[in-house]
Each structure stands twice: as C-alpha cells, then as structure tokens.
Amino acid sequence: MKTYLVGGAVRDQLLDLPVTERDWVVVGSSPEEMLAAGYRRADSEFPVFLHPETGEEYALARTEVKSGSGYKGFQVEYGPHITLEQDLLRRDLTINAMAISESGDFIDVCGGRDDLDNGKLRHITNAFTEDPVRLLRIARFAAKLGCWGFRVAHETHALMKTMARAEELMSLNAERIWREMSRAFATPQPWRFFEVLQRCGALQRLIPELVDGTLASSHGEQDRSDYMAPLRRVVKQSEDPVVRSGVALFESVAHLAKPDDWMQRYRIDKAGRQLLLDLLHFHPFSTDGAQAESIMQFVMTLKPKQQPLRFRRFVAAAQGLWPRRLEALLPHLEFSADLLELPLPEELLNSGLEGKALGEALFAWRVVRLNEVMN
Known part of the structure; x- marks a missing residue:
C-alpha cells in the first residue's frame, strides 16, 4: 500500500x-x-x-x-x-x-507543472465534457487563480462551449451550483466565476436571472463598462463571502417580482438571503429624500445591538453598491444605531406611559433626535 x-x-x-x-x-x-x-x-x-x-x-x-x-x-x-x-x-x-x-x-x-508555470487552466482529456460540474469548478479556479494570471486554455474553452449547449448541463441541481458559487465568493477575484460561465454560455442557462439582471444592468452607480464594478469594489473592502454575494446578486434580485422565492430556489444560505432583503429594503432611500422616521424604522429592523454582524454586513455591501449614497447616509444610520443603545430618557421614564404607548413615544423621541442631526 x-x-x-x-x-x-x-x-x-x-x-x-x-x-x-x-x-x-x-x-x-x-x-x-x-x-x-x-x-x-x-x-x-x-x-x-x-x-x-x-x-x-x-x-x-x-x-x-x-x-x-x-x-x-x-x-x-x-x-x-x-x-x-x-x-x-x-x-x-x-x-x-x-x-x-x-x-x-x-x-x-x-x-500540470508546465500549465502551472504558464498560467493555463487546461483539461486532461475529452472526458472533461462528461461531468457538467467541471464547468463550475473551472470557473471557480479562474476566480481563485486569475490574479496570478491564470486563464482558461483555448481548447478547454471550446469544450466548455459544447458542454454549455448540452442537455446534461441542466442536471446540475441548485445545491451544487450554490456550493461552487459560494466558494467562488471567497476567492481573490470572484467576478471571474461569472465571466467564465457567461463566455461559454453556461450561465445563461443555469441562472438566466443573473444575465437579465446583474450582467445586463447599469443601475444606480454601476459603471456601464463594467457590470461587476460593485463586486470588484467590495472585494477590496471585505473578505466576507456573504457581503460579496449580496453585492454580486443584488441587481438580479432587485428585478424579480418574488425575490425570496428565487433565493430559496437557488439555495442561497440564510445570512445571504437576509442581507439581500436588507439591501432591497434600503434600495429606495436617497440622499435627498430620506426621512428621519424611515431611517430609524430601517435601522430598527437591522437590530444592530442584537445582530451586530448583520448591521456590519449591510453597511459593507451597501458601500460596495452605492458608495456615494452610503457616504452621505452612513452617519445617520450609525447615529440611529447609537440611539437604540441609549437608556430610556428621563421625560419618558416619568411620563407614566406603558406598553405600546411608551414604545410609540420612544420611537418619536428618537426620530426627533435623529432629525436634529440630519438638519
């Protein structure tokens, strides 16, 4: 042995x-x-x-x-x-x-050593085409090794185009697709995962919503010349795969009538779904029209005291998607989170209010404080 x-x-x-x-x-x-x-x-x-x-x-x-x-x-x-x-x-x-x-x-x-030295992602034999999972794997390796100059070999790309047209591609289940995609988000250049699959034609069949949304959109501050600009930006700021996935998938999810159904169908994990829903909630906010009441309500849903990681992930992802908007609104978001940490103010403590009435009065007090800062 x-x-x-x-x-x-x-x-x-x-x-x-x-x-x-x-x-x-x-x-x-x-x-x-x-x-x-x-x-x-x-x-x-x-x-x-x-x-x-x-x-x-x-x-x-x-x-x-x-x-x-x-x-x-x-x-x-x-x-x-x-x-x-x-x-x-x-x-x-x-x-x-x-x-x-x-x-x-x-x-x-x-x-393999020669291909390693030359930065080539090359198949071994034509048996490569027999397993559609290999399309996902080579895309993930491109994301992992692309920063060192690795690229898909021309002859391998030709095989991948054939695989992308085959019916067997659709045998890939959602769990396996998400497993490889989520691992790609932990690599140095996760956007290459999507680029490789799109160029061979596999992404259009496996996750058409990505092509119709993220890859075709220039929504908000996204650079028309680079559909993955937000993901490239957030990679420099956060190594958290959940944050990166939220930025990469947001445009696609924002175009859907039932985003939560889509996220569950593709087996996106709980933290990833929560982040995307938080980003969707924040999406309509603008630097000019944001109201103190809306901001306070939003921050309360994030539960920054009970779920600090959720709050940090939202901030990091929103900075990747809307850097200028976040620069303007982040102080208000953080001040709102600080207000939630304060003890009950003395005037309410002595007001005799209880239950729902006390809660409404406390919310109104916080909105007044936030409005003072915003104005």
Missing part, C-alpha cells in the same frame, strides 16, 4: 499558497484493508476514508467511466489493481492532477 498527496494541496504548495486541506490517494489497497487499519468511511458511494488520527481524506485509486446521465452517472472501479496514473488521468484539470509520494517524489503525468 502506497499513499500520495494529490490535487489542490500539491497545486497550492507549488504556488506557495496556503494549503487549507490535504487529500490523499491510496494505491494497492482495498476497503477491507483500510477499515482494518482504523480508517472510517467518509462516503457511502465512493471509496473515501478518514484517517483515524488526522481526519484527512484518503481515497482508493479509482477510475470513472460514464454510464448514465447527470454528474452522478459514472461507473466507479477501484481496488489494488488501479494505478496512480489511472487515478490522475480521470481528474479535471492538469494542475489538479499532480502528486507527491511519501518519499517526496513529484509525479506529473499530465503536464
């Missing part, structure tokens, strides 16, 4: 990037031998096991042959007879098909 470090860990190590997780391939073993050695099964369908001490994934070398429709329609073969080279050749991109042995030997059967 031999083990090899493979995939992203090798790629990122060669690029001098942080290695966040390590995957291993085991050659010359069987499920029974792995279990007897103390490994635990990590997957009921694939021969992947967890190390008894480190918890890292160790997968038996395997091959995959297309046997049905969809990205799960593969016949998997594994066992002691499968070689490392066979396992590497089944992978998606050359830069993800390199390995390092236990003794430190470097194995590269697909030319």
Whole structure:
C-alpha cells in the first residue's frame, strides 16, 4: 500500500499558497484493508476514508467511466489493481492532477507543472465534457487563480462551449451550483466565476436571472463598462463571502417580482438571503429624500445591538453598491444605531406611559433626535 498527496494541496504548495486541506490517494489497497487499519468511511458511494488520527481524506485509486446521465452517472472501479496514473488521468484539470509520494517524489503525468508555470487552466482529456460540474469548478479556479494570471486554455474553452449547449448541463441541481458559487465568493477575484460561465454560455442557462439582471444592468452607480464594478469594489473592502454575494446578486434580485422565492430556489444560505432583503429594503432611500422616521424604522429592523454582524454586513455591501449614497447616509444610520443603545430618557421614564404607548413615544423621541442631526 502506497499513499500520495494529490490535487489542490500539491497545486497550492507549488504556488506557495496556503494549503487549507490535504487529500490523499491510496494505491494497492482495498476497503477491507483500510477499515482494518482504523480508517472510517467518509462516503457511502465512493471509496473515501478518514484517517483515524488526522481526519484527512484518503481515497482508493479509482477510475470513472460514464454510464448514465447527470454528474452522478459514472461507473466507479477501484481496488489494488488501479494505478496512480489511472487515478490522475480521470481528474479535471492538469494542475489538479499532480502528486507527491511519501518519499517526496513529484509525479506529473499530465503536464500540470508546465500549465502551472504558464498560467493555463487546461483539461486532461475529452472526458472533461462528461461531468457538467467541471464547468463550475473551472470557473471557480479562474476566480481563485486569475490574479496570478491564470486563464482558461483555448481548447478547454471550446469544450466548455459544447458542454454549455448540452442537455446534461441542466442536471446540475441548485445545491451544487450554490456550493461552487459560494466558494467562488471567497476567492481573490470572484467576478471571474461569472465571466467564465457567461463566455461559454453556461450561465445563461443555469441562472438566466443573473444575465437579465446583474450582467445586463447599469443601475444606480454601476459603471456601464463594467457590470461587476460593485463586486470588484467590495472585494477590496471585505473578505466576507456573504457581503460579496449580496453585492454580486443584488441587481438580479432587485428585478424579480418574488425575490425570496428565487433565493430559496437557488439555495442561497440564510445570512445571504437576509442581507439581500436588507439591501432591497434600503434600495429606495436617497440622499435627498430620506426621512428621519424611515431611517430609524430601517435601522430598527437591522437590530444592530442584537445582530451586530448583520448591521456590519449591510453597511459593507451597501458601500460596495452605492458608495456615494452610503457616504452621505452612513452617519445617520450609525447615529440611529447609537440611539437604540441609549437608556430610556428621563421625560419618558416619568411620563407614566406603558406598553405600546411608551414604545410609540420612544420611537418619536428618537426620530426627533435623529432629525436634529440630519438638519
């Protein structure tokens, strides 16, 4: 039995990037031998096991042959007879098909090191077209590595255009699309995820609302020459994937009659949905027409004391979408949040009011204070 470090860990190590997780391939073993050695099964369908001490994934070398429709329609073969080279050749991109042995030997059967040096995202074989998930993955790698000059190879882009026209593309479910998209928001250049999918024609079919909204819009302060200007801007200000997703998806959501239904259909997580709804609530506010009462009501819905992260995320996303408007309104938003922290004023404390009447009087008092600042 031999083990090899493979995939992203090798790629990122060669690029001098942080290695966040390590995957291993085991050659010359069987499920029974792995279990007897103390490994635990990590997957009921694939021969992947967890190390008894480190918890890292160790997968038996395997091959995959297309046997049905969809990205799960593969016949998997594994066992002691499968070689490392066979396992590497089944992978998606050359830069993800390199390995390092236990003794430190470097194995590269697909030319991954050359493509790494030349900044190429290149498929290994035409079997790349058999799995539509690979369209999402290569778009995510473009977002992760684009700042180092990585681009999709021409021949790979040609295959991607073919995949984008195939019926099998629509076998991708919402969970998988959102999983790859949300991971892209944590990369240095998340806008490349959308650009790569749009250029090959996949985005238009998978998430047409993005093409009709974000990618076709120049709403508000967005630069007509750069449909991803707000996302580019917010990337410099926030590393929070939730903030970035709110900025990237806002224009699309703003064009929908039932935005919450769309967000749930695409499995956007709870924090992301909440941020988008907060941005939609704030969207009609203007620097000229904003009223103290409306601002106070809005800030109260954000619950800055109980949910400070929600308030910070809103501010960061709104700065990305509407920088000039936020510059004018942020002092009023922050002052409103400060008012919510103040104890009950003495005149109301001694007023004898209770319940709803006291709440209405307190709100009116806060509006007066805010109005004084605004004027």
